[in-house]
Amino acid sequence: MIPACRLADLPRGEAHRLDIDPPVSVFHTDDGEIFAIDDTCTHQDASLADGWLEGCEVECPLHASKFDLRTGAVDAPPAKLPVRTHEVVVQDGMIYVKPSTEAPNLPPCIAARLAGGPA
Amino acid sequence: MRTVAVVGASLAGLSAARALRNRGFDGQLIVIGEEPHRPYDRPPLSKEFLAGKIGEADLVLERDGEDLAAEWLFGTRAVRLDREQRAVRLADGREVRADGIVIATGAAARNLPGADGLAGVHTLRTLDDARALRDDLALGGRLVVIGGGFIGAEVASTAYALGLDVTIVEAAPTPLAGPLGEAMGRIVSALHADHGVRLLCGVGVKGLSGGPRVSAVLLDDGRTVPADTVVVGVGARPCVEWLEGSGVALDDGVTCGADGRTSLAGVVAVGDCASWYDPRAGAHRRVEHWTGARERPDTAVATLLSWGTAEQGVPRPPYFWSDQYGVRVQFAGHAAGADSVTIEEGTPEDRDVLAVYRRAGRPVAVLGMNKPREFMRWRKQLAVSPS
Numbered sequence: 001m002i003p004a005c006r007l008a009d010l011p012r013g014e015a016h017r018l019d020i021d022p023p024v025s026v027f028h029t030d031d032g033e034i035f036a037i038d039d040t041c042t043h044q045d046a047s048l049a050d051g052w053l054e055g056c057e058v059e060c061p062l063h064a065s066k067f068d069l070r071t072g073a074v075d076a077p078p079a080k081l082p083v084r085t086h087e088v089v090v091q092d093g094m095i096y097v098k099p100s101t102e103a104p105n106l107p108p109c110i111a112a113r114l115a116g117g118p119a
Numbered sequence: 120m121r122t123v124a125v126v127g128a129s130l131a132g133l134s135a136a137r138a139l140r141n142r143g144f145d146g147q148l149i150v151i152g153e154e155p156h157r158p159y160d161r162p163p164l165s166k167e168f169l170a171g172k173i174g175e176a177d178l179v180l181e182r183d184g185e186d187l188a189a190e191w192l193f194g195t196r197a198v199r200l201d202r203e204q205r206a207v208r209l210a211d212g213r214e215v216r217a218d219g220i221v222i223a224t225g226a227a228a229r230n231l232p233g234a235d236g237l238a239g240v241h242t243l244r245t246l247d248d249a250r251a252l253r254d255d256l257a258l259g260g261r262l263v264v265i266g267g268g269f270i271g272a273e274v275a276s277t278a279y280a281l282g283l284d285v286t287i288v289e290a291a292p293t294p295l296a297g298p299l300g301e302a303m304g305r306i307v308s309a310l311h312a313d314h315g316v317r318l319l320c321g322v323g324v325k326g327l328s329g330g331p332r333v334s335a336v337l338l339d340d341g342r343t344v345p346a347d348t349v350v351v352g353v354g355a356r357p358c359v360e361w362l363e364g365s366g367v368a369l370d371d372g373v374t375c376g377a378d379g380r381t382s383l384a385g386v387v388a389v390g391d392c393a394s395w396y397d398p399r400a401g402a403h404r405r406v407e408h409w410t411g412a413r414e415r416p417d418t419a420v421a422t423l424l425s426w427g428t429a430e431q432g433v434p435r436p437p438y439f440w441s442d443q444y445g446v447r448v449q450f451a452g453h454a455a456g457a458d459s460v461t462i463e464e465g466t467p468e469d470r471d472v473l474a475v476y477r478r479a480g481r482p483v484a485v486l487g488m489n490k491p492r493e494f495m496r497w498r499k500q501l502a503v504s505p506s
């Protein structure tokens with residue numbers, strides 16, 4: 001489990017990005033739920049923590065793809081592939097993330113960079 | 120409502136078809152598309168697709184296995200709407216009858232008079248346009264872009280990265296002054312000079328010379344700009360000729376209420392062809408943005424399925440983006456009503472700017488260059504501001 005941040009430091013409607021590889025973001029919804037998903041949009045290199053959080057959905061700040069925080073599913077294009085979701089545990093006022101063991105769906109530019117090709 | 124015809128199979132048409140099914144419409148759904156292709160994403164056509172970084176499969180808008188239980192009629196154009204029969208007539212002679220109709224026929228690229236017939240002269244709107252232009256850019260040489268708007272600027276940026284010698288000719292004194300205002304138009308279009316792309320402003324185009332392939336662009340002031348390839352990026356006109364005489368009110372596109380309704384019951388319009396009433400501006404505006412084509416169909420479909428009784432939410436301010444020379448340009452709101460523009464963060468010299476447009480002290484629009492996080496903060500604020 002990776003410690004993310006203190007619950008008290010993440011107000012409702014806000015997101016916190018963990019700078020791990022690939023980065024993960026923790027969202028605190030207006031209804032008080034907490035979710036963790038991969039931070040990078042599966043369409044192009046953009047941080048979903050900078051996105052528009054509405055209900056259980058986050059909209060990518062660049063091209064407005066929407067992802068369901070509960071399942072990672074794409075709710076609106078141009079993204080086609082889901083983001084990974086990660087288990088969240090809150091213990092003694094601290095938010096922890098249990099990273100998924102599935103392969104991430106990174107956008108083509110990032111995937112190419114990781115593979116050593118041109119970005 | 121048992122049958123709905125969606126006329127137009129690009130983002131707005133696809134979004135309407137999705138919204139119909141999401142909202143529980145289980146009747147017959149027919150989607151009519153003029154192009155032979157399944158719905159595809161247009162923004163990359165001037166950027167990653169034109170650069171050869173992504174292929175056609177990457178443009179597909181439908182998800183794997185997505186099935187809207189629709190009947191798709193591709194490669195056929197709507198030529199008439201018959202209000203008595205509630206029928207859409209197609210160019211191939213077929214007729215589609217429907218209780219509800221969604222007009223999503225988009226817009227077509229404007230061309231220069233006399234530009235037809237010369238090889239190497241392009242407009243850019245469709246996948247077929249992009250394929251043809253990509254092939255010509257691969258030849259290298261000199262590209263002249265007529266029009267310094269967003270399409271022209273993105274094509275110039277892509278061609279520059281491909282190694283072409285690029286000149287932009289813009290009739291107005293400042294490119295992008297319409298959407299961004301003079302001051303910010305100047306800052307964003309300075310990206311061209313940063314990269315050695317020539318920008319000729321305040322001069323019109325008299326004509327093209329060459330044959331069979333274009334060889335030069337002739338300017339109003341007598342100058343001649345040599346060209347191996349020319350892109351005409353002078354805007355788009357709404358594709359609504361087929362609605363003339365139908366009873367659907369037209370002005371600049373289809374005149375719609377703030378919920379997408381047209382002047383005919385059971386007919387709504389969405390996307391680039393639709394001029395929705397904007398309660399913030401107190402006027403009709405035809406918005407040619409990707410986000411509008413994706414977001415508004417849901418509202419229009421709610422209107423259609425409820426016969427106009429659905430309550431509409433407050434629409435978000437329009438938002439668009441442009442990627443040029445690796446700089447992310449983002450804009451939300453309307454620049455036209457602003458009486459001041461201030462740079463809140465960053466500096467124009469670094470092409471790293473967050474600028475806020477205000478009217479009587481209240482924010483009405485925001486521009487970001489490489490400032491996605493700050494931009495989103497302001498964009499959200501615009502959505503709740505009562506301007």
